[in-house]
Amino acid sequence: MRWCHWVNFPILTIMIWSGMLIYWANDEYKITLFGHTYVRFFPDWYYHLLHIPQRLAEGMAFHFLFMWFFTLNGIFYILYTLISGEWRELVPQKKSFKEAFLVVLHDLHIRKMAPPQNKYNAAQRIAYTAIIVMGIGSVITGLAIYKPVQFYYLTWICGGYHFARIIHFALTLGYLFFFVIHIVQVILAGWNNFRSVISGFEVVNEQPKMITQPMVETKDEDEKAGPKE
């Protein structure tokens, strides 16, 4: 799981970056309410800051290479969680939705007590399952706009070519939103928790960032730490 997480981080970063190179060529999305445009994706200064313009072909070349790694890593993660039984810790339960609300209240310091939990709390269960569903969604909507003739049924399921492209774009915004919350939670959870994500039983890829784990975790829970008292 840790491996998948750390492998995914750079891949997703590359996918989002190359996706922006592609999006630039036809950047039509904005949020308009009552005739006033509030957000336009993306302003020119943003494009220039990141050197995005005029790189469509390059963006497509990167996007269509790393899509394979993104998909394979996702499949591997899902298979691993299913086979190892870890999905039981991750999939939301009936009570999770009610509890997640209490967890949020607790995290916002509105409520004193957090509901009891196992490895992941209710809010985490929902978030970490949702992000997997989003990943599947990105692959499906991606295929729907990549090969709309050969995968016409996927395009149809996604509500057509235009809507599939919008979902694909919105999911990407969703990742960025997830990332922000995720980083805040990791910082709040503290060093011990972060370290466990690196050293769980072995290690992976790339710079420190991403993933939270429950706050109750301590050194002694490390799986490979050998004989305990």
Add this chain to the structure above:
Amino acid sequence: MKKPVQKNKKPKKELTIDQKINRRNFISFTTFAVLGGAAFGGWRWLYKSPLETPGITAGTRAPLRRALNKTELAFRRIFSNNNLVKTYPKSMAAKNVRHNTDIGSDSKMDMDAWRLNVNKGTGEKLQFTIDQIKSLPKTELVFSFKCVEGWDQIQYWGGVKFIDFINHFGLQDQTQLGYVGMETPDKGYYVGLDMPSAIHPQTLLAYELNAEPIPFKHGQPLRLIIPVKYGIKNLKRIGTITFSNQRPRDYWAEEGYDYYSGL
């Protein structure tokens, strides 16, 4: 063997849990840093890798071009002539048909002198007039024309199916070859098509747009409409069609785009 083991055992007993954790964390973080560094190094390698040697394709980093070609092979497996492009009622077709580029189709020319040149794989050359082509059964197609940039537009085209053209003029044996190349009369724009896409039942040699003869800027008198490809493959004003077993040259593949560009 025994001694070291025993020696090892002693300190192990004395190792506190804290020490073990430290040792393990050290290994973990070192591995993490090494792999992270390797990943970063791999990325720098890819990002700085040299451009491919210009040939039929050009303008893309060599490893990425290899990946594009491999990906093409994977997706050619699932290509089927039974998968048809979605069609729309004529009423939905755009009146103002989008015009993106003039490359290869802005040279002045005498339309009366226009002929369609066909080069067979054997080197044999054939010529056709527009009237010969118009005498074949007409096929109309209202579909969503998709640009590699991301936009699309519903357009209404009419012409002869390329496969009908092939069958009528006895070119069936040419479909055994791997590719079809098409070029504008001024050779300013050119595309290469894999044979399965070229003989897809919705691939047209079009001479009508919105039930009128195609205007000059859209490729008068005859242009390619190939809905299983992005717009970059939909050549305006066909001058020459060549059947070949080699990839024909392709304007945008030389500019870094995927040669296949299939939908």
